[in-house]
Amino acid sequence: MEHQITPFEALKRACEVAGGQSALGRICGVGQPAVWKWLQSAKRLPAEHVLKVEAETGVSRHFLRPDIYPRELAAPPLSDHTSLCGPILSARRMAGHGNRSVTLDESAA
Template sequence: MDAIERAGGQSALATKLTKTAKESISHARVWNWINRGKKAPAELCPLIERVTGVACERLRPDVDWAYLRSTVASELTQPIPSATPKEASHG
């Protein structure tokens, strides 16, 4: 897996992911992705991409990343509902 090489090894990737993820990613979990034929979870691929530079499309070619990226992009460009302005009371 290119991401592991770019990160500096399995432990280094696990450490980098743990520092930026909302959960602890163990060395054993990364090992399983490689040695037990398991794939990195799709939800972690954007994080792996961020810390290693290896595109999600290379990590999980079975996921329709173009669709997911466009969906997220359209959600990010939706206007934010304006808050109701608080009335200032000047006594």
């Protein structure tokens, strides 16, 4: 199983890749003290900076903020979809099965 890093570990990694707290602050448009505060107390990157940090450092948004950017679940195999979907009925066909809505008939036009 793949090791899932925490948002705090991802933030520390982004800081390392950027070249330090000041460099990460420049990416985010904030000062080094703000980055220090994220590392010391918040333990996660504020949401408004995630996409910029991902683009500049390559640290995935899924690791930086999994609460906002969760990994997509794998789609079930196609054979499983058939049991989830019922038949698709046309309006004309449904009109003959108790549906009281008016059916558009090409010959009446």
